[in-house]
Amino acid sequence: MAKCNEHYRYCIVESYYPESTAGLHGPVHIRPVPGEDFPAHLRVECSKDLMNPKIYPVGTRFRLRVKLTDREGGGEFLYSYFGWPVEVVE
Template identity: 80%
Template sequence: MAKRNEPYRYCVVESYYPDSTAGLHGPIHIRPVAGQEFSTDLHVECSKDLVNPRIYPVGTRFRIRVKLTDRLGNGEFLYSYFGWPVEVVE
């Protein structure tokens, strides 16, 4: 169930290895970087290229467009369309 009035915003995110992957898919995930409007506890749904270590090493930071949304019964997360451009942040 999407949040209808939630706008897309730019956010800096990073790839990381979570402490536990229980209930998650794959060993590498994406989260917002600390110090922004979004909690670092939020998961980010985005292009799978960002979690491919052959393309980007774990720990790489990206600037992407995201929208806060939710899925019925699963809580909030950030969504970014997989086909949008991605900017690598140094």
Template identity: 65%
Template sequence: MALHGNYKEIIVESFRPASTGGKHGPVHVRPIPGQPFPPSLFVECADRLKREYPVGTRFKIRVKLTDKEGGGQYLYSYFGWPVEVLK
């Protein structure tokens, strides 16, 4: 369920976490430092960002803070939305 506010445009990057802690796949996406959301939040987004680009690539996407029942907070971006590849 969405927690608050509208979608925001932020810059995120793909990375390999030290531990996936039950998450799927070896590559994940997080906000870069200095954004409205901390880098500790994971981003649920289009899988192609993790598959088709090298780890460390940055993207500009729209996200919204949300959570899962019985779980923690994360950022969500609809997989069909346009993505700007920054590096």
């Protein structure tokens, strides 16, 4: 369920290996980098290509357009439409 007053904005995120993958899909995930407008513990739902180490090495940083949202019965996360352009940050 989307949060009504949240707007899309740009955020730098990175791919990483979580300490535990219990309840998660796949070994690589995306999170905001420290110092961004969002806490680094939030997960990011985005294009699965960004989590593919054959395309982007783990630790690659990206600039995405994201929105804070939540799921009924679950916690908050950031959402970025999978079809939007992605900028790799050096």
